[in-house]
Amino acid sequence: MMQTLFTILSGSAVILLLLYRKFPYFVQDVMHARLNIWISGQRAKFLQTMPYFTVLDRFLELAKKQPAKPFIIFEDELFTYGDGDLQSNKVARALRQHAGLREGDTVALFLGNQPLFVWLLLGLAKLGCAPALMNYGIRASPLLQCLSCTSAKVLIADAGVRGAVEEVLPSLRQKGIRVFILGEACSSEGLEALSDKIQQASDQPLSPQLRAQVKATTPTAYFYTSGTTGITVVLKRKFSASQFWADCRRHNVTVILYIGEILRYLCNTPAGADDRRHRVRVVVGNGLRADVWRLFLQRFGKIRITEFYGSSDGNTALMNYPGRVGAVGKVNFYHRRVAPYVLVQFDPEREELVRDAYGLCVQVPTGETGLFLSKITARNPFGGYLNNPEQTERKKVRDVVEKGDLFLNSGDLMKIDEDGFVFFQDRVGDTFRWKGENVATTEVASILTMMDSVLDSNVYGVQLPGHEGRAGMATLTLKEGKTLDCSETFAHISHSLPQFAWPQFIRIQNDPELTGTFKQVKFRLVKEGFDPSTIRDPLFIVDPGRKTYSPLTQDCYDSIWSGKVKL
Template sequence: MYILYTLVAAVAIVPLLLKLYFPYFWSDCSFMISLARSFITFAKRRLRKPMFTVLDRFFEHAAQHPHKTFLVFEDDAYSYRDADERSNRMAQALKRHAGLKEGDTVALYMGNEPAFVFCWLALAKLGCSAALLNNNIRAKSLLHCFNCCGAKVIIAASELGNSVREVLPSLQEQNVKVFVLAKQWSTPGMETLADKVEEAQNEPIPQSARSKITFESPAVYIYTSGTTGLPKAALINQERLLAAMEVLSSNRITQEDVIYINLPLYHAAGFIIGFVGSIVTGSTVILKRKFSVSQFWDDCRKHNVTVIQYIGEVLRYLCNTPKRDNDRDHRVRLALGNGVRPDVWKEFLNRFGAIEVREFYGATEGNLVFLNYTGKIGAVGREIFILKKLFRYAVIKYDTAKDEPVRDSNGFCIEACKGETGLLVSKITKISPFYGYVRNAQQTEKKRLHNVFQKGDVYFNSGDLMKIDKDNFVYFQDRVGDTFRWKGENVATTEVSDILTMLDFIAEANVYGVEVKEGHEGRIGMAAVTLKEEKQFDCVKMYSHVACYLPGYARPRFLRIQDSLEITGTFKQMKVKLVQEGFNPAVVQDPLYFLEENQKSYVSMTPEIHSLIMSGKIKL
């Protein structure tokens, strides 16, 4: 009997000891079990014949519950059957009038709207891949992104037709077929599509039309600024999209959930996490054209939203709105996203209630994902021994001044200690491949880091500085290289520099991001420029130029005019000192300018303007 009592007591005390010494043990176990189930499901689907894709998962839901609401947009609701039928007509129209065949690529140039969803489903049915163009890009950037993916067809929303018309001569030189989602369009060389879809038959596309598609075949091209240059097309093949489906299912989202998507569908977050994620689970999507802070919670209440997506800025905007008595009157239970600051995270929970925030980390083209499944505020994920051995990632020592990894006497990288900030790298293997950027071997190679821990190994260079604490939580620290993040968008400094030097009075431009400490996430754009001989700085012309060529988040809000730009011995522009000095006229002796939207001009930066910005009275 004594032995029995001892065993009972031991069993009873084990949970207490685990909670005391291993507080995240059960969370780790639960996550690993969930992940194991996802891997098993992926493996089963991977072995199915014929090949199983995201489209097949959509077909399953359309067959099982055809009348369930799949998509809600403004005042319109579409069931799974509606989406199936509309995408059938879209596919038939494209097959007939665009001559699409299996393996072709089509560029989608549109914002968030049902047509985007129907177009992608239609292309999948035809065995075609889609290049998801950012609907903010124009002119040179638009042509560059289009040419990256090798598409011969572009489909543009009606409101973006004029932007396509500006580059139409270049498209016509390449024999590109241009369609506008409108019933009428007068420009020669641009065909209407909406009328053709209406006339098309609701005839399903047979599986044989996509029978040659393999797991290596492209599913979508998603563009990323990466670290340098113009946007680059990251290849997402069928296998990776299928794998993403299973990872998403580990977030305990079910077909009973209602997902609110206000992030752009051309982004990996909006498309893969939001749209593809809803297909995985069979849930309902509430689609918005764009994020609206004033409509956010009213929409959530109206549609009984249970899952929201965010980038750090979204939660901050919500927290900055005036408090209301019904702030906690909603059904949202899960927020999934990345980039939220710890203080905003805490304020969001305190104000809007017990919402589970699942912060994650991952790059569109990357081969590693972290997920914070414990709710630890500030962390992007958690290091687990088994996953580290499986995916072979590491945080290595990094010299930010030299902008390169620290290597030992043998030429190998050095793993950072617990609590030390370093560069995140992940070994490129069959389990965690890196496919690179389409038609951009140079930029692809820049993301590969060779001879990291032994001769001949190759790792993916994330370009991100991370830290892993003594409790194995992973924290994002900063970005290295030539990219900064503002309003949830990556801004490539060299692209902005190229745009600025197009002006006839700008000789050189060094673009970088600076912090605005008063409640602003990320870094805002600033440029140090030199003027050409005998040229004057034109404030109005500068504003008109950046407004024409750059989306709002990429426009330099501050300008600094210098006599010369500092460079390193290897002719790299020096940014560290410029970033540290920022835009304070009390610190910077060079002429400073501020982009004033209301005046449509750059104006001289004064101590008064600086004070208003830092106090939050001038919104950026």
């Protein structure tokens, strides 16, 4: 009997060992799937009893339950959940009275990190209005373009961007957009002060009837912003690598959010004896390179890094829950069932999907790079882009696996290994990432062609060693008889574009190669990069210190490529 039991146990152990070797992440996959199933079940049960429970409702529930609990810590000031409720009441009443806001209106917010940003979000939610969040770095025509896309009725800006607002004020007035500046007084025609109106407003609760038509599916913001979990948030006006860990120690921070660039900046600071003296246990974010990942853990201690992949306009998300270095996520049996996806062949030269004789996309085998497409279903819908049906349609891909199906084009090239880990490879199409921001090549190109000397421009991203994403590069075709004025070019770009969108390199090519449909060839330019030893065209590099573009020498190129110079 004992021998039989021993044989069974030994056999079971061997089987489990073999299963573990073949499926080393099976247990983690099951636990992750179980958690997702439980969350989905709880959400469905919750929505049956309270179908219109929104982010605002959750905040109000917390404010009532824990009014004295710290909500936001900002520059030595502490704001409780109760403070947030009262302040957002004042904001809502001031905007309803002085801006005439009503349920369904859209308001553009153009301000940096500060508690008032949160009060505005909550106040607008109490009125049933959706905020459109403007990138704080945009100026001039890109700012106008963003505002036009949102159909905003009102623009609220802080004093730090007043000059940028005044520059486009005539166009804003022409569009009928009212502009409020966060200040006590404002003498400029067309600008109205808002801070004094908020201070004078009542902090009494507003009637829920003001947002009676808001449902769980109503946009919280035209740029996704998540709700509250009941925890305390430490907010900084601006990121500082030198002060980061001191702030974490000072406020006993346990979780930090990042984009890849932030952790690289932290790793680039001088090493110190206090590097591991902190309480941070988890960091969550995306865009972290494998080498920075390892260096961060080696230097700052045992911290759980949770990398994820997703986008505000996407219909699926991935999470690297096991913590494999370098992976943006992991797929498992549950994910494949509830959020179907495929990796398909993509031709970078033609910039189009590869299809077979039946007109279907060609899927890539495990371990090879392909374009990530996620299936559009009732469970995973694609909401599209506000007031832009053409762009919405361009993101859709039909006849992928079978005739009549519909997928969403992520624009990202991925690779999935045999264990299901997903690795980001590159970005395709009309955008690339630099300094943690998305850069639209068409937007930068349109700004460049506004210069009198430029006939045409071709903007793309080039890879740099030791840098996240791709650095912007522009190949310019000049008008006959014109030359590039480097100082004027810098002035134009710095005035019209946020710094992350500035072309780091410029190439002058007066006889550009064109496709059969008279489009500039981008693939070859990306491949050639900015190496002056192989490129005979004039090359320039941005020089912010001198406020110009300087000729790119071989020594400068070598310093960049060796890592001695960081952009």
